[in-house]
Amino acid sequence: MEKQTPLFTPVLIVGCVIILVSFAVRASFGVFQIPIAEEFGWARAEFSLAIAIQNLAWGFGQPLFGAVAEKLGDRRAIILGAVIYAAGLVASSFAVTPEAHQLYEILVGFGIAGTGFGVILAVVGRASSDANRSMSLAIATAAGSGGQVFGAPIAEWMLSMMPWQSVFLIFAGVVLSLILLLPLMRAPQTANKQQLEESMGAILGKAMRDPTFTLIFLGFFSCGYQLAFVTAHFPAFVTEMCSPLTSGSLLHDLGITTTSRLGAVAISLIGLANIAGTLTAGWLGNRYSKKYLLAGIYLGRTFIAAAFIMVPMTPATVLLFSVSMGALWLATVPLTSGLIAHIYGLRYMGTLYGIVFFSHQLGSFMGVWLGGRMYDLTGSYTMVWWIGVGVGLFSALVHLPVREKPLASTPA
Numbered sequence: 001m002e003k004q005t006p007l008f009t010p011v012l013i014v015g016c017v018i019i020l021v022s023f024a025v026r027a028s029f030g031v032f033q034i035p036i037a038e039e040f041g042w043a044r045a046e047f048s049l050a051i052a053i054q055n056l057a058w059g060f061g062q063p064l065f066g067a068v069a070e071k072l073g074d075r076r077a078i079i080l081g082a083v084i085y086a087a088g089l090v091a092s093s094f095a096v097t098p099e100a101h102q103l104y105e106i107l108v109g110f111g112i113a114g115t116g117f118g119v120i121l122a123v124v125g126r127a128s129s130d131a132n133r134s135m136s137l138a139i140a141t142a143a144g145s146g147g148q149v150f151g152a153p154i155a156e157w158m159l160s161m162m163p164w165q166s167v168f169l170i171f172a173g174v175v176l177s178l179i180l181l182l183p184l185m186r187a188p189q190t191a192n193k194q195q196l197e198e199s200m201g202a203i204l205g206k207a208m209r210d211p212t213f214t215l216i217f218l219g220f221f222s223c224g225y226q227l228a229f230v231t232a233h234f235p236a237f238v239t240e241m242c243s244p245l246t247s248g249s250l251l252h253d254l255g256i257t258t259t260s261r262l263g264a265v266a267i268s269l270i271g272l273a274n275i276a277g278t279l280t281a282g283w284l285g286n287r288y289s290k291k292y293l294l295a296g297i298y299l300g301r302t303f304i305a306a307a308f309i310m311v312p313m314t315p316a317t318v319l320l321f322s323v324s325m326g327a328l329w330l331a332t333v334p335l336t337s338g339l340i341a342h343i344y345g346l347r348y349m350g351t352l353y354g355i356v357f358f359s360h361q362l363g364s365f366m367g368v369w370l371g372g373r374m375y376d377l378t379g380s381y382t383m384v385w386w387i388g389v390g391v392g393l394f395s396a397l398v399h400l401p402v403r404e405k406p407l408a409s410t411p412a
Contacts, residue, residue: 011127012136014185015120016143018078018178022085022115023147025171026108027271028155029054030235031264035164036101046098048372050105051232052365055224057109059361062118063354065110070350074123075182081114082178089172093165115178117141118357121337122350123185131286133341137334138282145278145330148271152235156264203348204355212343212403213352216336217359219294219398222391223332224363226301229384230270230325233371235263237381238318262315266322273326281331282338290339291402297328297335298399302392304328309385343407363391 029051036047069077088107095101113119121137128136158167207213284293308321340356341349371384 007128007132007135007139009127010184011186012124012139014181015124015140016146017181018115019117019120019140020143020147020150021174021178022112023144024151024154025085025089025147025175026112027148027151027231027267028171030232030267031152031155031159032164032167033232033236035159039164040096040098042098043372043376045369045372045376047101048232048368048375050098050101051228052367052369052372053102054105054109054112055228055361055364055368057106058112058116059109059224059358059364061110061113062116062357062361063351065114066118066122066348066350066352066354069119069122070348074119075185077114077119078182078185079179081111081116081119082175083111085111085115086172086176087111089168089175093168093172111175113354115175117144117333117337118350118354121333121353122346125337125341125349126346134285134334134338135279135282137338138278138285141282141330141333142275142278144333145271145274145326148231148274149268151271152264152267203344204351206407207344207352207355210343210407211401213356215398215402216339217356219298219395220332220336220356220360221363222298222301222388222395224360224365225367225391226305226363226388227329227367228364229367229371229388231267232368233375233381233384234266238263238266238313262318266318269319269322270326270329273323274329274331277327277329277331278334282334285335285338289404290335290342291399291404294332294335294339295396295399297331298392298396301325301328302389302396305385305392306389309382339402339404343403343405345406 033047033051036042065077065081068080084107088104088109088111091104091107092101095104117140121140124136124140125133155167158170281293281297304321304324308317308325311317336356337349337353340353344352367384367388370387371381374384375381
């Protein structure tokens with residue numbers, strides 16, 4: 001009888017730590033929006049474009065780092081990603097023009113690609129047994145939410161004691177320290193004989209000709225749009241639009257005394273709620289159709305976003321939105337990556353997921369950039385929210401025709 005691989009392996013644990021740190025730094029960028037814009041007198045769109053470029057570079061870098069990991073090794077790809085990530089943060093700390101920030105965020109985006117989902121989920125997937133794979137992917141994804149829980153509040157706390165430039169330098173040092181964990185990260189190449197004999201080009205060619213791959217690619221766009229828009233603009237949105245926190249209220253008594261702090265707490269709360277949501281998605285993904293679960297998640301996001309912008313904004317509605325949207329936040333990631341592994345195999349999962357993730361990052365670019373642009377033009381984020389509602393509904397519908405069968409079993 002084949003020995004069952006335990007759920008919590010060294011690969012999973014180290015992968016979780018890397019994703020947690022990488023996403024803690026990434027999720028904190030919205031907190032820097034107002035301090036940087038006020039210091040240099042920039043329009044909101046300037047720093048928004050820098051974050052949008054970061055997300056686009058992340059999307060371009062994800063399939064590249066997936067290919068590097070599959071050709072040269074996972075650990076080399078992660079080391080390269082950590083070094084580039086740290087270099088981008090250091091360079092950004094010295095930037096004094098919008099163009100410099102936008103240029104250096106390309107490095108940060110590529111660094112996130114090398115230390116984020118594409119590389120880590122592929123190695124975690126290979127190190128997991130078939131029975132544990134969906135849950136392992138969910139746990140690694142939930143670690144990204146853990147980073148979001150801590151990233152924004154830590155950045156807000158550090159900004160109260162030091163300039164934003166110093167915070168960037170400290171974050172760079174923390175990212176570099178991840179390299180020390182890599183000796184523990186070894187995963188087997190889990191592939192059958194046919195997959196080992198097929199070249200990357202052959203697998204990519206099959207995927208590109210498969211309508212299901214196109215549908216998954218298109219469906220991931222709204223996930224990036226919604227997540228990046230909220231991460232980058234929600235703290236500023238809450239700071240400016242939410243009713244003031246009154247003395248003697250429960251939130252005030254808990255130390256949330258300003259709408260600025262409420263915005264940082266909201267991002268953290270989204271991440272906290274998503275830990276439970278993502279783990280639930282992983283558990284359900286082992287038992288039910290992944291495509292229908294994905295359609296349900298996107299539909300749920302659509303209703304939540306529409307309801308939030310149709311009611312008056314108060315601290316209570318901000319917190320309610322954070323919990324409800326957070327429960328669905330990254331729940332799409334283990335299901336999407338698991339669906340790709342199920343249909344196309346594990347051999348080139350990192351590269352294939354990286355290509356699909358590029359759609360996610362195109363959405364991220366549009367959500368972040370359009371948020372800043374529309375705010376500067378209209379003084380409001382309302383139109384950007386409604387676009388997010390529309391693309392969320394599109395993603396719910398586009399997953400329904402997906403053929404959830406291994407490609408090898410599909411007749412030519």
